[in-house]
Amino acid sequence: MLLRAQPRPPVGAFSFLILVLAAIVIAACGGSAxxxxxxxxxxxxxxxxxxxxxxGVTRDTAVxxxxxxxEDATSGPSATSPGAGPVRRIVSLAPNITEILFALGFGDxxxxxxxxxxxxxxxxxxxxxxGFVNPNAEVILALHPDLVVATPNVGNRAFVERLIAVGARVxxxxxxxxxxxxxxxxxxxxxxxxxxxxxxxxxxxxxxLDRERGRVASLPRTRTLFCIQVEPLVVAxxxxxxxxxxxxxxxxxxxxASAGQYPNFSLEAVVAAAPDSIVQSLMDTREGxxxxxxxxxxxxxxxxxxxxxxxxxxxxxxxxVLRPGPRVAQGVAALIALLHPxxxxxxxxxxxxx
Amino acid sequence: MKxxxxxxxxxxxxxxxxxxxxxxxxxxxxxxxQVPVLQTLFGSSGGSPEEALRAREILLGLRLPRIxxxxxxxxxxxxxGATFQAVLRNPLADPYILGVSGGAALGAIATAAFGLDRAPxxxxxxxLAAFAGSASTIxxxxxxxxxxxxxxxxxxxxxxxxxxxxxxxLILFIITVADYTRFQQVFFWLVGNIEPPPWPTLxxxxxxxxxxxxxxxxxxxxMNLMSLGEEEARALGVxxxxxxxxxxxxxxxxxxxxxxxxxxxxFVGLMVPHAVRLIWGPDHRILLPACAxxxxxxxxxxxxGARTIMAPIEMPVGIITAAIGAPFFLFLxxxxxxxxxxx
Numbered sequence: 001m002l003l004r005a006q007p008r009p010p011v012g013a014f015s016f017l018i019l020v021l022a023a024i025v026i027a028a029c030g031g032s033a034x035x036x037x038x039x040x041x042x043x044x045x046x047x048x049x050x051x052x053x054x055x056g057v058t059r060d061t062a063v064x065x066x067x068x069x070x071e072d073a074t075s076g077p078s079a080t081s082p083g084a085g086p087v088r089r090i091v092s093l094a095p096n097i098t099e100i101l102f103a104l105g106f107g108d109x110x111x112x113x114x115x116x117x118x119x120x121x122x123x124x125x126x127x128x129x130x131g132f133v134n135p136n137a138e139v140i141l142a143l144h145p146d147l148v149v150a151t152p153n154v155g156n157r158a159f160v161e162r163l164i165a166v167g168a169r170v171x172x173x174x175x176x177x178x179x180x181x182x183x184x185x186x187x188x189x190x191x192x193x194x195x196x197x198x199x200x201x202x203x204x205x206x207x208x209l210d211r212e213r214g215r216v217a218s219l220p221r222t223r224t225l226f227c228i229q230v231e232p233l234v235v236a237x238x239x240x241x242x243x244x245x246x247x248x249x250x251x252x253x254x255x256x257a258s259a260g261q262y263p264n265f266s267l268e269a270v271v272a273a274a275p276d277s278i279v280q281s282l283m284d285t286r287e288g289x290x291x292x293x294x295x296x297x298x299x300x301x302x303x304x305x306x307x308x309x310x311x312x313x314x315x316x317x318x319x320x321v322l323r324p325g326p327r328v329a330q331g332v333a334a335l336i337a338l339l340h341p342x343x344x345x346x347x348x349x350x351x352x353x354x
Numbered sequence: 355m356k357x358x359x360x361x362x363x364x365x366x367x368x369x370x371x372x373x374x375x376x377x378x379x380x381x382x383x384x385x386x387x388q389v390p391v392l393q394t395l396f397g398s399s400g401g402s403p404e405e406a407l408r409a410r411e412i413l414l415g416l417r418l419p420r421i422x423x424x425x426x427x428x429x430x431x432x433x434x435g436a437t438f439q440a441v442l443r444n445p446l447a448d449p450y451i452l453g454v455s456g457g458a459a460l461g462a463i464a465t466a467a468f469g470l471d472r473a474p475x476x477x478x479x480x481x482l483a484a485f486a487g488s489a490s491t492i493x494x495x496x497x498x499x500x501x502x503x504x505x506x507x508x509x510x511x512x513x514x515x516x517x518x519x520x521x522x523x524l525i526l527f528i529i530t531v532a533d534y535t536r537f538q539q540v541f542f543w544l545v546g547n548i549e550p551p552p553w554p555t556l557x558x559x560x561x562x563x564x565x566x567x568x569x570x571x572x573x574x575x576x577m578n579l580m581s582l583g584e585e586e587a588r589a590l591g592v593x594x595x596x597x598x599x600x601x602x603x604x605x606x607x608x609x610x611x612x613x614x615x616x617x618x619x620x621f622v623g624l625m626v627p628h629a630v631r632l633i634w635g636p637d638h639r640i641l642l643p644a645c646a647x648x649x650x651x652x653x654x655x656x657x658x659g660a661r662t663i664m665a666p667i668e669m670p671v672g673i674i675t676a677a678i679g680a681p682f683f684l685f686l687x688x689x690x691x692x693x694x695x696x697x
Contacts, residue, residue: 232539233668
């Protein structure tokens with residue numbers, strides 16, 4: 001909270017601070033002497049740094065755009081892969097990173113993904129390096145990656161440090177909300193040695209987002225609850241990724257900002273806030289079509305909620321609305337189709353997954 | 355020792371019943387939202403029909419069932435704690451510490467994680483699996499402790515702690531292999547959490563617990579004799595093994611019924627019986643009803659804290675009971691140091 005609330009200092013001063021901190025942390029850790037991490041600086045350094053420190057990940061693995069290998073604070077061989085030459089073998093440690101890699105056109109260079117990387121479909125056929133929280137270092141190293149892309153995650157800091165210690169080149173990018181997607185994409189593109197692909201993808205995503213936003217710009221906001229799960233009720237607060245999507249799709253999140261990003265929320269407070277729409281992401285595709293029925297079974301008893309009375313309780317596939325990545329505009333479009341069907345271009349883009 | 359008389363039973367029940375009513379009324383009055391309680395429940399509220407409906411839903415659809423569930427679970431855990439303490443002759447016996455709750459949780463989580471509870475008729479499966487888990491746990495603990503000679507206190511508690519740890523490992527294993535998306539749900543479950551239940555659930559639970567309580571109360575006199583010592587009880591004509599078996603089975607059933615709806619709420623079965631004993635003495639004919647009412651009042655109060663302290667954010671009630679209960683456990687431990695319980 002504290003870190004997020006801080007006003008951001010001017011970029012130049014900030015990136016210098018990162019470099020200094022990176023040097024200190026690396027020196028203090030000692031272990032990462034062979035670490036070919038990149039701590040780069042540039043215009044987008046601020047968000048990436050904030051993210052990294054807020055999540056407790058050391059700054060030696062914080063990466064942002066604006067690559068200049070010469071600026072690398074760690075040690076000589078870095079930013080571009082060891083032994084120079086282009087990056088040919090990439091391992092992704094998160095589903096949204098896999099999506100970014102494919103969207104950048106690096107799909108044919110991805111040699112390993114997590115068990116949860118199910119998009120694009122090509123990713124399903126790639127070797128699995130383990131789960132999201134518990135990837136397997138031996139499997140990763142056996143794939144001989146010249147780049148591993150990770151994201152800060154509960155409990156994976158030690159894991160990433162270990163990978164670095166044994167000589168893997170790791171970049172850590174953080175994309176937790178819509179604003180962090182662009183810097184994450186650029187950082188990955190830079191690390192793979194193709195900054196132009198990053199700029200092109202970012203420009204495309206911005207255009208897509210602007211188009212979606214334009215559809216609902218003049219419409220009244222729909223009071224919306226985005227729920228991650230019921231029993232216990234966990235909802236998306238402001239500043240979370242789904243929270244951002246709700247706002248972009250012409251919704252107004254009924255969860256107060258003080259509640260944090262993913263609070264265990266009071267049902268009473270939901271009844272009192274009287275949302276016009278309730279959206280629930282289905283994380284587990286195995287729930288299939290019954291997901292929607294179970295939703296109504298849960299909410300049905302609270303008929304005073306306008307969303308329940310008007311049957312505007314929707315299930316959406318979690319992939320599209322929970323993963324900060326290149327499908328952000330699709331996520332917004334999916335929500336617009338639900339919150340503002342009058343503004344959606346054609347048939348709803350989402351339905352309960354098969 | 356304070357003697358049992360009918361007026362004393364009525365007096366104690368009346369006092370604790372009044373406490374429970376006061377706690378429930380206060381709990382109805384506070385929540386994450388401001389609701390005009392009296393106008394909503396009795397007569398017309400000044401607001402629009404929508405507001406009135408909303409207030410009714412909050413009070414009668416969410417707050418009241420949740421309060422009643424907390425009351426049932428609290429009463430059940432306190433009674434089963436008192437029973438375990440009597441028949442195992444161990445003041446630190448408690449369904450949570452003995453691992454009985456853990457066994458119930460393992461059964462319930464296993465059915466939920468593999469989606470069995472969503473099959474037709476599956477709603478009955480979860481409590482049944484919980485019961486299977488809790489009953490087999492207590493018998494396992496009993497057997498293992500017996501292997502060391504007699505079922506004495508230290509081995510039995512330690513066995514419970516170890517069995518509990520083993521069940522936690524199994525539960526975490528199930529989450530890992532079965533369904534990571536349920537992690538938060540299972541986490542709340544492991545800590546102990548009360549959700550507003552549907553009315554049929556409440557009714558079924560109330561019937562099951564009333565039955566369990568009736569059986570335990572019939573055994574109350576024999577539990578009194580057994581807490582003197584098994585030899586003494588046997589000499590007085592008590593079929594010790596049979597009473598023990600019945601009491602343990604029923605207490606496990608009661609625990610499982612509670613745990614299958616609330617998860618692992620800890621320490622209620624430890625604190626409440628001891629507090630009641632301190633005030634009104636150890637006669638089970640008074641202790642059991644007092645535990646039912648006192649446990650109910652305690653858990654309703656704790657759950658009211660869980661849903662209001664950080665409102666509109668909620669936390670699992672088990673955090674509160676553990677925060678109060680763990681120091682209480684240490685207090686008992688200190689108090690009994692060198693006493694007969696830690697042989």
